[in-house]
Amino acid sequence: SQQGEEDPQALSIQEGENATMNCSYKTSINNLQWYRQNSGRGLVHLILIRSNEREKHSGRLRVTLDTSKKSSSLLITASRAADTASYFCATPGNTGTASKLTFGTGTRLQVTL
């Protein structure tokens, strides 16, 4: 079963605009990860934020984490056509296989010229 949900399910923006997508999860976590999936490169890890961090940056990506609300957001600034992809948040298990990931339902981002 999916751990949580991404919001919105789909997002269409023009190149140069910012894109924000949100993720909610259900159980306590020690970190949260964001992945991107497109047909060309498959599923690729973007960024990991630990539970004791509130914000993290990597290039044009900015991730926030609010453990009290069990939510995270991914902001992509100055979007490019190459950012067109599905974006998933993923959380690790906290029992059994701690490293197995539970993915959300994904946000499909379309960046147009």
Added chain:
Amino acid sequence: GAGVSQSPRYKVAKRGQDVALRCDPISGHVSLFWYQQALGQGPEFLTYFQNEAQLDKSGLPSDRFFAERPEGSVSTLKIQRTQQEDSAVYLCASSLVRGLTYEQYFGPGTRLTVT
């Protein structure tokens, strides 16, 4: 360096056939995962290996699904007597560190279509 590779990339099977999907993880990666991704959904965990030991198979949907990693590197996911609901993309991922949560490196997947 070489990433995770999977073969075949596409597989069409008639209902009732057996299939075998192969995963070559990144060399030296201890942890190996299999996930199933239905159309329009996120990947869902199937099973986990640490070296050659299958430590978690809680996500395998039925006893028709079987996975192995006999020498701690290459892994095979086998599906017996395939059903239409098995149609999905099967993703393999590997990770360097055992037991801890680090990023996972995913292969391109095998798209299985059962007709």
